[in-house]
Amino acid sequence: MVSETLSSEDHDRVTAAIRDAEEKTAGEIYCVVARSSDSYFFPAALMLALAMLAVGLVVAFLIEYWWYELRIPVFIAAQLLAFACALLVLRLFPRLCIWLVPRRLKYRQAHANAVKQFLARNVHLTTARTGVLLFVSLAERYAEVVADAGINQKVSQETWDGVVSQLIDGARANRPADGFVTAIATVGALLCEHFPVSADDINELDDHLVEI
Secondary structure, three states, X not given: OOOOOOOHHHHHHHHHHHHHHHOOEXXXXXXXXXXXXXXXXXXXXXXXXXXXXXXXXXXXXXXXXOOOOOOHHHHHHHHHHHHHHHHHHHHHOHHHHHHHOOHHHHHHHHHHHHHHHHHHOOHHHOOOOOEEEEEEEOXXXXXXEEEOXXXXXXXXXXXXXXXXXXXXXXXXXXXXXXXXXXXXXXXXHHHHHHOXXXXXXXXXXXXXXXXX
């Protein structure tokens, strides 16, 4: 779905878009893109264990049905060996993990990461509570806007959903930087409408795209 890294040109474009937007507003825009919001190794291992247990029960029933004699210790050892091999494959090819976990779990992890970034990057500490985080987690195909109280109470959820769609459209087209630039322009216009720039305005957050 996405390239491994964003180019330096992509970073420059996003930085320029943030600066252009913030020239007209007292609000602050911060952008974060994550390769993935979790390794998902342990959830994937659990899903594999449950699947192999279910398959093992079916195999045991068929063995009994066909009157094939197989000692229980041998059967258990075969299951344990198969599970160990499956875990080794997950360790060697970690990208497989995300395909083995439910979408709901992936979205929950990505949402938790968005909130974590909002707090860790101090987006919630702007003077007028006007910080807006634009967050994309590529592996989960997830995007979110986390807005501080000052601006969030003035903008409807439907409007934020539109910004999320812009971020997702860019990532889906394998051009996440385009999605950020478009979303930044939209958020900048919203911030300008409610919090126009003042003569004593200062830049409270760094103007760049963070990759994690």
